[in-house]
Amino acid sequence: MTISVAILFGGLLSFALAIFHCTFYNYLKWENDLKNVTVSNGKIFMTLHIALIAIFLFFAFLSFVYTEELSQCNGLAGIITGFYAFVWLFRTVWQVTYLKQFKNEKPLLHYILVVWFLMLFVSYSIPIADKLLFRI
Numbered sequence: 044m045t046i047s048v049a050i051l052f053g054g055l056l057s058f059a060l061a062i063f064h065c066t067f068y069n070y071l072k073w074e075n076d077l078k079n080v081t082v083s084n085g086k087i088f089m090t091l092h093i094a095l096i097a098i099f100l101f102f103a104f105l106s107f108v109y110t111e112e113l114s115q116c117n118g119l120a121g122i123i124t125g126f127y128a129f130v131w132l133f134r135t136v137w138q139v140t141y142l143k144q145f146k147n148e149k150p151l152l153h154y155i156l157v158v159w160f161l162m163l164f165v166s167y168s169i170p171i172a173d174k175l176l177f178r179i
Contacts, residue, residue: 046114046170053127053166054106056159061099064092102127113167116174128167135160 067073077085105123106113112120138157 046173047110049166049169050106050110050113053163054103056163057099058103061096064096114170116170124167124170128164128171131160131164135164
């Protein structure tokens with residue numbers, strides 16, 4: 044039961060992250076920034092951002108609808124869970140190392156994101172740890 048809760052919590056975090064990303068255009072004032080790049084680069088940037096939102100929503104959907112499968116980590120569900128856990132571990136490290144220069148602009152946001160990404164990593168790592176340690 045606890046493992047299922049971890050997957051559901053990860054789904055909730057993924058859904059909230061998708062909603063948060065929907066605010067980026069205004070919150071980060073991308074309209075001004077995108078004026079400084081070519082039209083094609085701006086469109087590519089926005090396309091990638093919209094695709095990222097769709098990916099977050101897809102993983103939230105998987106987490107809500109296939110909770111038991113993801114929590115058991117068997118077959119493809121194990122690969123999906125492991126991949127998503129790895130993505131959030133990578134994103135946490137990236138936030139701490141590469142994006143550390145943003146601490147001066149919005150230090151609270153930087154730390155909130157680090158905690159958010161770590162919670163996502165842990166949520167999707169719990170089923171993997173359970174399988175490796177207790178269900179060999």
